[in-house]
Amino acid sequence: MEVHFTRERIVVPELALESREVGACVEFLGIVREDEGGRTLTGLSYEAYEVMARTEFARIHAELAEKFSIAAATVIHRIGWVPVGEASLFVRVQAKHRGAAIGYCGELIDRMKQDVPIWKVTE
């Protein structure tokens, strides 16, 4: 699993298939919304404890890889100010079968929100 943090706008990397056995590629963009619990935002600021975040991502990947057979996973998280309508998160998962790719992607994000030290500042 590749994990990147960036303070720039997320640029979706060119897709390079892991092998000729990849039959499914799922991509997810998490985008900052204008309305957050009734408040109208212009953006959100994200901070991360990067060293710890990488350790947590590796741990989550190890667990999910036992449940879902995937070929590759990439995560890019933007840090700092992210305006409404721009992505704070990009995830790409390649797998032989779509069930594994979709399942891994969804659970990875759930687990990330729960366990990975990345937080938003709305002030």
Place this chain on the structure above:
Amino acid sequence: MEVHFTRERIVVPELALESREVGACVEFLGIVREDEGGRTLTGLSYEAYEVMARTEFARIHAELAEKFSIAAATVIHRIGWVPVGEASLFVRVQAKHRGAAIGYCGELIDRMKQDVPIWKVTE
């Protein structure tokens, strides 16, 4: 829901967010694999009964839209010869929340494989 059929290589359309309330965008690429049940392929040929396929997609969308609150969905299916490593299917779903986007995307593909008259010719 937008449905397109193409006989050319699928070009992923530029992402235009439906609104400032879209918080999740899920994309899926279904790619032709080299190995299909033990046979080594160079590609697959897809055919569709397009008029009927559009009707079925609309019906599936109507059902899924009751279950998942989404903002937009796009499907592109390639028809004719698709070499190994190239995409036969592209799906993009935008929604306020990731659960709806991921859920809709996964079920749409499951339902498509079951009910939409698109078939592959492997010879």
